Amino acid sequence: MSNRRFSWLAALAALTALLLAPASPAAAQTVAAKTSSTGKAWTPPRTADGVPDFQGVWTNNTVTPLERSKALGAKEFYTEAELTSRVKEERERVGVAEEEGRGTEPGTAEDVHYDFAQFGLDRGQAKLAWNRRTSIISGPDGRIPPLTPEARKRNAERAAKARGHEFDGPENRPLGARCIARPNVGPPLLPAAYNSNLQIAQGPGYVALEAEMIHDVRIIPTDGRPHLSKGVSQWMGDSRGHWEGNTLVIDTTNFSELNPFPGAQNLHVIERLTRVDPDTILYQFTVEDPGMWTKPWSGELPITKIKGDLYEYACNEGNYGLENTLRGARVADEEAAKAKGEKK
Numbered sequence: 210m211s212n213r214r215f216s217w218l219a220a221l222a223a224l225t226a227l228l229l230a231p232a233s234p235a236a237a238q239t240v241a242a243k244t245s246s247t248g249k250a251w252t253p254p255r256t257a258d259g260v261p262d263f264q265g266v267w268t269n270n271t272v273t274p275l276e277r278s279k280a281l282g283a284k285e286f287y288t289e290a291e292l293t294s295r296v297k298e299e300r301e302r303v304g305v306a307e308e309e310g311r312g313t314e315p316g317t318a319e320d321v322h323y324d325f326a327q328f329g330l331d332r333g334q335a336k337l338a339w340n341r342r343t344s345i346i347s348g349p350d351g352r353i354p355p356l357t358p359e360a361r362k363r364n365a366e367r368a369a370k371a372r373g374h375e376f377d378g379p380e381n382r383p384l385g386a387r388c389i390a391r392p393n394v395g396p397p398l399l400p401a402a403y404n405s406n407l408q409i410a411q412g413p414g415y416v417a418l419e420a421e422m423i424h425d426v427r428i429i430p431t432d433g434r435p436h437l438s439k440g441v442s443q444w445m446g447d448s449r450g451h452w453e454g455n456t457l458v459i460d461t462t463n464f465s466e467l468n469p470f471p472g473a474q475n476l477h478v479i480e481r482l483t484r485v486d487p488d489t490i491l492y493q494f495t496v497e498d499p500g501m502w503t504k505p506w507s508g509e510l511p512i513t514k515i516k517g518d519l520y521e522y523a524c525n526e527g528n529y530g531l532e533n534t535l536r537g538a539r540v541a542d543e544e545a546a547k548a549k550g551e552k553k
Contacts, residue, residue, distance in 0.1 A: 253455055253484040256411050260431075261455045261484055263409045263416070266519050269398065269492065269512045270338050270405040272299075277344035277351025285351065286341045296339055345399070345508040354502040364472045376538035379531060384468055386531050388524035390444040391423045392469035396461050396478040397494040397508065407512070408519040416450055416457060424522045429459055437463050444468050446478070456483040473501045488514040 254262040277284075287295065344351040356364070374381050384390045393401040398420065406421040414432035419425070431450040441447070447463035459480040466473060481493040490512040497505035 251486055258413045260411070260452055261457070262411065263457065263482065263484055263490065264411055265514055266406065266408050266517060267490065267512045268406045268515050269400050269510055271340070271345070271400050271510055272338050273340060273342050273345055273510065275345045275399065275508070276353060277346065279352075281343050281351070283349040283351075284343055285347065285349070287343060289341070292339060292341055340511065342510070345510050347507050347509055350506075354504045354506055357500060357503055360472055360501045367472060376535060379535065382531060382534070384444075385423070386528075386534070388423060388528050388531075390425070390468045391420075393422060394420045394425045394427070394445060395469050396427075396446065396448070396459065396480055397469075397496060398480070398492065400510070404522055406515065406519055419519065421519050422522050423524050431457075436460075439463070442466070446476070456481050470496075470498075470501065473498045475500055482512075 256262045256264070346352060371381065376382075379387055385392070391401070393399050393405070398407070398418070401420075401422040404422040408419045408421075410417040410419075414430060416429045416431060418427045418429065425445065427445055427448055429448045429450040431452065433451070434449065436449055437443075437447045442463050442465045444465050445468070446461040448459050448461040450457055450459045452458070457480075459478075459482070461478045461480070462476070464470075464473065464476040470476060476496070476498045478497075479495045481491075483491045483493075485491050491509065492512050493507070493509040495505055495507040496502075
């Protein structure tokens, strides 16, 4: 599905910033680390029209899970010693599970093979993909809040209606399986299983954000125009951006109820992108829909600059899974019909 030769880019994540909650002492240390020897905070470069320059190829590859393990409770950050121990344990696990998770050297002949390491599915091998956060979702809970009773009922009805028809045709398959939309593009913009890279381009009054998987581009006006009318919904919503100092704030509404959170009726996402040093963007987001979750939820992760271009993720051209799934379903239908005829 993707250009195999370049899928190792996801393993080059240089998530070096220690990105902690703004209210914590550790956060102050992070900000201090971005201060020059003269005592002045780092100033991002500007585009020709005078706004912070975010352009380039980046990755948000990380081993940090979206939700925190319940066993960790309200623990939002690992200590340095705990992080070192986790990295060591992961290295040992990868070494033992060589056949399903062997590490490969980017650019070597071994690196073109299809395995966990090549696709970044075993992301623990990328030592710089680690940071001290215990989950991308921030706060004491570290988890997506419970659904409202209305949302549970709505989703149950949707599931009941689809039950038994999951393989009737392509329109019954998930959007991702049909190469239409993937939730990692969001917003919020979250790490993908592999090829977790993105490219940012800017022009006067616009920011364009392209995710490698599934090669979708969000065109974000920053010229103050209003949102589309409420009756117009889109796969990735309707984004409007503005600048608050060195931070790009993106407000997105008008989502389809099918993406990125199926069943959401009035999804609203706020994203904040702040370039904190030449190689790092701090990405923060807040998601809310009163009819979907019992409360809003937020998260943050570092986005790190990488060398190289963004290569086409040719999803439709290589989408053998959809064809084979439906072909297998038709074979199963024929066998079931034959068995039914024989019983008569």
